[in-house]
Amino acid sequence: xxxxxxxxxxxxEALADPERRRAVEILRQGPRRAGELAAELGLPPPAxxxxxxxxxLGGLVEESHPPFDARIRVYALRPEPVAELKAWLDATERAWxxxxxxxxxxxxxx
Amino acid sequence: MPSRVVxxxxxxxxxxxxxxxxxxxxxxxWQPNGLFRFTARGPGRLAFEPGxxxxxxxxxxxxxxxxxxxxxxxxxxxxxxxxxxQEGFGPDQQTEVQVRFEPVGSETRVVVEHVGWGTIPxxxxxxxxxPLEATQLRLAExxxxxxxxxxxxxxAR
Numbered sequence: 001x002x003x004x005x006x007x008x009x010x011x012x013e014a015l016a017d018p019e020r021r022r023a024v025e026i027l028r029q030g031p032r033r034a035g036e037l038a039a040e041l042g043l044p045p046p047a048x049x050x051x052x053x054x055x056x057l058g059g060l061v062e063e064s065h066p067p068f069d070a071r072i073r074v075y076a077l078r079p080e081p082v083a084e085l086k087a088w089l090d091a092t093e094r095a096w097x098x099x100x101x102x103x104x105x106x107x108x109x110x
Numbered sequence: 111m112p113s114r115v116v117x118x119x120x121x122x123x124x125x126x127x128x129x130x131x132x133x134x135x136x137x138x139x140w141q142p143n144g145l146f147r148f149t150a151r152g153p154g155r156l157a158f159e160p161g162x163x164x165x166x167x168x169x170x171x172x173x174x175x176x177x178x179x180x181x182x183x184x185x186x187x188x189x190x191x192x193x194x195x196q197e198g199f200g201p202d203q204q205t206e207v208q209v210r211f212e213p214v215g216s217e218t219r220v221v222v223e224h225v226g227w228g229t230i231p232x233x234x235x236x237x238x239x240x241p242l243e244a245t246q247l248r249l250a251e252x253x254x255x256x257x258x259x260x261x262x263x264x265x266a267r
Contacts, residue, residue, distance in 0.1 A: 089227055093115045095145045096222050100119040103220065106139035107123045107131050 014058025019043065020051050024060060024077065031064075031076035114225040121218050125187035125211040128218040132209060133158045133190065136166075149176050149197040160184070166192050179206075187211050194224065 015021055019041060026032060026040055038048035052075055055061040062078045065071075121128055131139070142153030154170040156178075164181040179193025190209040199205075205226035212219040 089113075089115055091145050092224060092227065093117055095143055096115060096117040096224060097119075098141055098143065099139075099146075100117055100220060100222060102139045102141045103128075103132060104119055104121045106135065107121045107128060 011058040011060060014054045014060050017051070017054075019047075020055055023051060023055065027061060027075060027077045031074050034073050034075060037075065113227040114223055115227065116221065116223050118219055118221040120214060121220055122216075123218055124216070125213050125218045128211050128220055129187040129190065132211075132220070133160060133186075147196070148178055152176075166194075182206065183208075194226075 015024070022041055023037055026037060032040075034048055034052060035045065037043075037052070038045050041048065043051070052061065052063075055075075056063060059078060061075045064074050064076070066074060123131070137155045137157050140156045147153060148168045149170065151170045151172065151174070152168060154168040154176070156166065156168050158181070159165050159167065162181060162184045164184065166178040166181070168176045168178060170176060176197070177195075179195055181190075181192050183189055183191035188211055190211075192207055194205045194207050195203070203226075205224060208223045208225065210219075210221040210223075212221065
């Protein structure tokens with residue numbers, strides 16, 4: 001099985017649980033501490049940890065520490081960097097194509 | 111992953127005229143758009159300060175001048191290059207626009223290369239809250255596709 005397919009399987013597996021999908025929905029609003037997520041979902045901390053581990057393996061969330069306290073873990077949704085850059089370049093290309101079309105119209109109007 | 115964008119178009123004009131229109135008259139033809147918004151205060155009017163020591167600036171509606179970038183190459187009628195920075199760029203983010211004017215018979219092929227896109231200006235979107243920027247749109251599409259795949263897999267069980 002290809003690496004990409006394996007990753008997709010992990011991602012789908014991570015999402016194949018209603019509590020984890022709910023956690024993803026909450027994280028769409030912004031990063032949260034594990035404790036905050038557990039409270040919002042009404043889950044005991046060990047269950048929350050297991051869910052976050054699966055979400056991390058699925059590449060859906062990333063973990064960081066606030067600079068003032070290495071013991072606190074903050075979770076955030078992970079954007080897909082390559083797809084985003086590709087989309088950005090596509091949009092930039094379209095924007096330049098529009099500009100050149102405008103330059104052409106300007107040059108050929110007179 | 112390529113970090114450059116290349117766009118080309120033929121215009122019915124000589125390279126000399128095309129170079130002049132691109133530089134001297136940029137304020138007349140440039141179309142402000144969401145992606146090429148240089149500051150949150152704009153859009154303003156673009157102008158080249160000509161020559162090898164020149165720069166590309168945007169004059170804001172309130173009169174302040176934002177420097178988009180210094181001129182790197184000013185070689186009429188063949189070549190023009192300048193730095194390109196938008197307010198939302200990160201401190202390390204530096205892009206460059208290279209323009210070539212190539213004669214094709216009595217016409218000119220204008221080639222724009224925008225290089226240096228190793229990263230996306232993330233806070234460009236976040237800080238100014240630009241509506242439906244490509245990055246946000248793409249993220250939404252990604253999620254939708256993922257959830258559709260999920261539904262297909264879940265539904266097959």
